Amino acid sequence: MEYIYDGTFDGMLTCFFAHVYVEPAEAIIAESDAGQLGFARRQLIVTDRSKADRVSAAIEKKLSRQSLRRCYKAFLCGESGREMDVLRYVFKGFKTGPCIDMLHGDPDVRRIDVLERKVNWELDRFLGILRFSVVCPEDGVEILYAEYAPNCDITQLMMPHFLNRYRREAFVIHDVKREKAAFAGRGRWVMRPLPKTFSPRFSKDEEAYRNLWRGYFTAAAIKERLNPDLQKSFIPTRYWEYLTESPERNDPRP
Amino acid sequence: MFAPLYNFVMENFDLVMAKLRILSDAAKYDVSCSSSGTERRGSDGHIGSAASCGICHTWTADGRCVSLLKVLYTNRCVYDCAYCVNRRSNDVERTAFTPKELAELTMEFYRRNYIEGLFLSSAVDGHPDRTTEEICEALRMLREDFGFLGYIHAKLIPGADPQLVRRIGFLADRVSVNIELPNRESLARLAPQKSPEGILRPMRQITDGLAEQRALVGAGNRYSKYRYAPNTLEDRASAYAHGDPKGTLLAGVGSGAIASGGGLDTAAVVFDGAAEGMSLRQIDTRMAVRKDRFAPAGQTTQLIIGATGDTDLQILALSHAMYKKFLMRRVYFSAYIPLNDSPLLPAIGTTVPLLREHRLYQADWLMRFYGFSADEIVDEAHPDLDVELDPKVSWALRHPEFFPVEINRADAEALLRVPGLGNLSVMRIIRQRRAAALSYDDLKRIGAVLKRAKYFITVNGRYYGGGVKQDSLRDHLLMQSGGVQLDMFSPDGPAAGRLSGAADRLSGAAAPGTPAEARDGIHI
Known part of the structure; x- marks a missing residue:
């Protein structure tokens, strides 16, 4: 059967x-x-x-x-x-x-x-490479928003870590692949459907901080030791799409 | 409850961007990036937490992990160390952060989950105390004004005032002083303005601070019969005997590794076999959650590889002594990249000894997680590691009398010495043996690397190594390591020049990175 x-x-x-x-x-x-x-x-x-x-x-x-x-x-x-x-x-x-x-x-x-x-x-990987952006809804309260598309359904498993870490922040983790998101604040969270087309309004400083981070990321590589294969073995290319410092866009080679 | 961010970074965006570029570029040659060793839960009104296993946040194009925002506070330096990119006589752009900028930048990066915390090192701008005070202020601002509970690793500046060192110890999770050169002569030649005492004094102070609160008893794991605790107790006793329980005393510096005139009494260091009580790691974790703790993630140091003519024996003996006498959590190795034109150093363009660095890390792992001692890995007769084979295989080939090991009978320590078996597979073997005997096929599923292990084991009395003779075993294993084992470190991938001149090819290979960089707590 x-x-x-x-x-x-x-x-x-x-x-x-x-x-x-x-x-x-x-x-x-x-x-x-x-x-x-x-x-x-x-x-x-x-x-x-x-x-x-x-x-x-x-x-x-x-x-x-x-x-x-x-x-x-x-x-x-x-x-x-x-x-x-x-x-x-x-x-x-x-x-x-x-x-x-x-x-x-x-x-x-x-x-x-x-x-x-x-x-x-x-x-384990996404606890590290999940990237939050600061989002400003109408009333001006800042919310952290992250989107990603994991192979496994791990959103609920990530919540304890981020709840513990962001004790004074409200945040949203959006699983684009499964079209759902965890909304968290004040130590509690709920899972709700959220379409993949959802796109929030980022704060005006957001792009500037992303650029700072990209600048840091590029400067931190040692040219004498370049090894993109090793890099890829740690961050497979399927994760690059939602990565702020995506190696595709930050090639340190001349 | 805590101060809002100043928005200082955004108001001076171009300036901060330039500073970040210069000061991270200058800091990147420091190897350490781990965020491990502290477990700290978040707290209401604060931001941040620390995971004892550490978390990697990204990997740069050289394959090294980024866990912390690694920057110098300033790259203005009064020293002129021959090996350093920031030395005074180099013509590079100089700048410095302000505590405000640095604290705010860290906070904003941390909120976005870019980083696990801050790694703050610095050149010496004027007097060591002046720079240290500014670093102190930046860290204080993070912790007290912004309620930051993430990870902080602070580099201490040799010669800084003990009171300032102590303050930093309470603000940071991990502190470190780089030893850089393994003996007194090299130091005098390449960094004439630094003294071994200046390096060892803060190191010893931290060790004493750690011993004082009994937060640490040193490196090791549950399989290791070598515990370092007795020595710690001695050190602590001596600190008290001198009426200085706060650890500002220079206890033991005179007998320290470097201070012994480069003679390296460390090679003769005897392991203390005495072992009792809990495993070392358990003690660490339990103590590390206390409030107001002094450097809860302990201290680390770094050695430059290949800038001087030191042998691997000297380097490993020194790192062994560092673990033992200074309760180091990690000793990092940094393959020297020639950046300065100096008659005292390898010329610019010399091949970076990446493979040697990799072998040293493997040896380091054997000491920390596999129960090997430094003198088993290298000795007077073989002062350098075999670059062609990993040190565990080399040891196994030098000790045919130890093998074969029977998988279903041998104890954990013997199993750990078999090439191809690691901590995880050994743990699984031991566990399964309680329920049922293992077969050769079981070993495959358990995750053992049989292409290496099969020559060194029997399973239920049967040997699976086939007809390979003892004297051709080395060539056999070499073929594997040239063709398979090191592929991921080779820029050309598996296809390039298989089997021929493996060592030549690999000595120019790209970096292995340190295995499991951020998680120095557990290696599996």
């Missing part, structure tokens, strides 16, 4: 529930990725919070809390087919118990490890 779900973590867990109590799953596909054609039998699973809670409680109890976190992170990686990877990991864990995360050599565990590291790597 192929299960179709709404693309949420709870939805995926509801599918796991059906995998046990209805019929084993051959594939679990998000609605948005499910095409019209297909010969397999398909069933739409409506997200049921109580079923999802039962599954997550079982994961936490039989595997560990840490494992549940890993499932969530692996889910956020956004790769197609990840649902079945998590499913295999979870049901293997039901057999082995909490020692599942010690089985580094097991292909199913390894797969989750790879997905989790992918999310962690991108999260």
Whole structure:
């Protein structure tokens, strides 16, 4: 049976529930990725919070809390087919118990490890390369606004870091790819849809500070040691679009 | 609660832009850029926090990470050190920030998440105390007027007043004094106006300050059996015995590495095997969250590589002594780039010894995270590192009696000595062994680099290295390092001149950067 779900973590867990109590799953596909054609039998699973809670409680109890976190992170990686990877990991864990995360050599565990590291790597990178701009709405209160397009759905994972850091600022982190944004201020935040066409009004000094930063960025490279390949290995080109100091525009070579 | 920004930068935009260009250009040869070592949560009304693992914010075209806004306060200098781009006799544009400009620039960059904090170094404009006072004022303004809780790394100026050094220690997260040259003779020749004592005095003062509040016990990790704590206790005891618990005393300077007349008594330094209590890192983190702490991220220093004829043995022995005696968090190496025309130094255009710098960092990592001691990596018979192979492989080739290591039985320290296994794969091996024995295929999935490791291990008693003879092993590994291991450091990429003259080609290779530059806490 192929299960179709709404693309949420709870939805995926509801599918796991059906995998046990209805019929084993051959594939679990998000609605948005499910095409019209297909010969397999398909069933739409409506997200049921109580079923999802039962599954997550079982994961936490039989595997560990840490494992549940890993499932969530692996889910956020956004790769197609990840649902079945998590499913295999979870049901293997039901057999082995909490020692599942010690089985580094097991292909199913390894797969989750790879997905989790992918999310962690991108999260880590964006804590550094996310660029905020100062935005001035009508009433003159300054708001920090950042836009980016990550591969993994990491916006909610970034919030604790920036809430802690910007204790006296209001800020918005806009995931352009997923057309949603986290709005934060006074230690709290909410996630709301925000179209990719949204473009705010920047403060009058914004471009000047960007230029200062670009100037610094260019001056800081040592000409005798130029190594653009190494640079690219740290910041892949897919991240350059939203980077203020994008290397494309700041070539220090004569 | 805190002062609003002055808008000073915008009013003087062109001026500040010019200053930023000149003073960041002058500061970029300082290697250190890490923002690690302090964990500090944000606080209401303030801005900023610090992550103990450090955060890199961008990578410049030379592949080095940018974590902090690295600038000089001024590049006007009374000194005339032969190796320095800012020396008095060089004809370069001179300028200086004001505390206001610098503080505001830092704040605005920080808000936009460009940087993790400020790295403030300086040339010496007039008397050391004068420059230090201005630096102090800029840092005070950031912390007190603007409520800045981000990371600050301040470079101390040799010869500054101990009271000022102490003030900076309380404002900054990390402080450092660059040693630059590994012995007294080189220093006298290349930087005649500086004295070893002037460099070591503030360094020792910081060490004592750190020891005093027991925030640090030195480098090491949980696998390391070498703990530096006993020496710290001695130092602290001596500071107290001299009736100077504040650490303004010059305890130990006389016996310091440089001050011993270049004789490097450090090579004979004996590791203290005594180990007890928590792992070193745990103590660091716990103590670092205290209020009003003195340089919570400790101190670092930097050595220039290749400007003088010093051997790797001398350099590593000195850096080892720095870790041990001065409780350094990091000793950085900087490959000398000839910028000045001087008869005392390599000529302009000489190849920058980037590969040697890379090997030294690898050796440094072995000392800090793999339980190696300096005299295992280099000794009198082999005073220089093998540039063709990494020091771990070199050690393994010199010690065939140690191998093969059985993956399912050996302890962590033995596993860490196997080329191709790092801290992370060793941790995974140990963990999996508790649940199930490992197979050779498991090792692949665990992340071990088997093309190197296979010659040095057995898995369940079986050797997978094939028919490679002991005496041809070096050539085998060399082929790999020439063809694969160092590709990312080579400007021409994997295709260029494979296997032939690997060393020649690579000595001109572009920079490796330091591995995991900003996160000197954990290397995996």
